[in-house]
Amino acid sequence: MRVDVLTLFPEVFEPALQSSIPGIAARKGIVSYHLHNIRDYSLEKHHKVDDRPYGGGPGMVLRCEPAFRAYEAVRAMDERPGRLLLLTPQGRRFEQAVAREFASSPRLILLCGHYEGFDERIRVGLPAEEVSIGDYVLSGGEIAAMVIIDAVVRLLPGVLGHEESAQKDSFSEALLEHPQYTRPPEFRGMAVPEVLLSGNHGRIEDWRKAQAALRTQDRRVDLLTCLDEKQENG
Secondary structure, eight states: OEEEEEESOGGGHHHHHHSHHHHHHHHTTSOEEEEEEGGGGOOSGGGOOEEOOTTOOSSOEEOHHHHHHHHHHHHTTSSSOOEEEEEEEEEEEOOHHHHHHHHTSSEEEEEEOOTTEEOHHHHHHSOEEEEESSSSOOSSSHHHHHHHHHHHHTTSTTSSSSTHHHHHSTTTTSSOOOOOOOSOSEETTEEOOHHHHSOOHHHHHHHHHHHHHHHHHHHOHHHHHHHHHHHHTO
C-alpha cells in the first residue's frame, strides 16, 4: 500500500510513522509513506495557504488553489489513483469496518485541514471522501490522519506477528476485547483466572467469548444493539 499525506505540518508525522506497527510495516516493505507540504504548492508570497472567510467570522480558511494543486501533483506521482480522504468532523464516522474497507485499497491519499476549515470548493471539486474520527474538534487533521493510518496499516497482511491479533481486537467482531493476563500468575492479591491456566483451549475460548460479551454489555451496549440490527438485516 502507498499512503500519501497532504499536510501543513509534515514533520509531526515522522515519529509516528517510524515507530511501532506503522514503522514495522514500512520496514517490511508492506507500506510506503509519502509526506507532502501543501505550502509547497502555493503561488502566494511566503507560501501563504489560508485567508479570511468571505462574509466575516473568526479564524482562517484553507484556500482552494494550493489544495487542488497539491492533490493533482501528488495524484500523478503514482499510477494508482488511490482514495482521497478529507479529514473533517463533518465526515463519515471512522470505525473498524471502515478501516477494513480502506485496508483493501492499494493507495490512500489523506488531505489534512487546519485553521477554521476548508474552502467549500475543496469538498465539491475534489473526489474526496470526508472522514471523521469522532464528534469533537481538533486543531487540524494531522492527528486524525495518524489514527486512520495506524488502524488501517495494522490490518494489512504480514504486518502483525500473529495474523489473529487484528481479528481479535476490540470492535473487530462488534465486541470489546476480553480481559488479558500475563505473568506473574498472582500480583498483589490479584490472581489470573484459573481457566486461563488450565490448558483447556475449549474452556478458555468459551471464557473469552463470555467475558467479551459481558464487558461489551457493561461498557458499550450500543455495540450489541448494532450487532443485533446487522443480524436482523441478514
